[in-house]
Amino acid sequence: MVLVSVLRQTAAKRIPLIKFRRQREEEALAARSGTLSIDGLKKSASSAAAISLPTIEDWQLPNRYRRKPLDAVEIEYINRGGPA
Template sequence: MQVNIKMSSVAGAAWKAVKPHIPMIKFRKGGLSELAHGAPQPAIAGAVPSPAAPKPSAAAAIQTAPVLEEWQTPLKYRRRPITQEEIDYINRGGPA
């Protein structure tokens, strides 16, 4: 029973030694919740928002990069062709 008391006191001392930390990652104001709910529109003096105006959706706010097909890949990033010797090695499952 003495061992358990010592272990718990050591763990408790280690826990007390942990100091609160400041996160190093800085997030943009609003984050993902702003994308989901739409960015707030700045108010213009005297302007009344029209109910017929479409609201921006979260899908419209996210822009995607164009997808490159295999034939559009630059030569320096393409795979080199597999030789017949490599094909045979793969098909037999390794060295014979």
């Protein structure tokens, strides 16, 4: 029981180490307070739709980025599940 109360106290004081962009911080603060505006939702939805890049298939990669073919020894090693 004491452990649970200690964990709750430390979890409440925890500050995330990752720094986000200013816009996302404002949305996070608004979400914590429970007052998220519709404008904030529209901004985040439109920015997510704007970042749409084409997918590169494996056959389109240059040779230097392609995987090396597996030897028969490597295939046996993988199928065995590791060292013998």
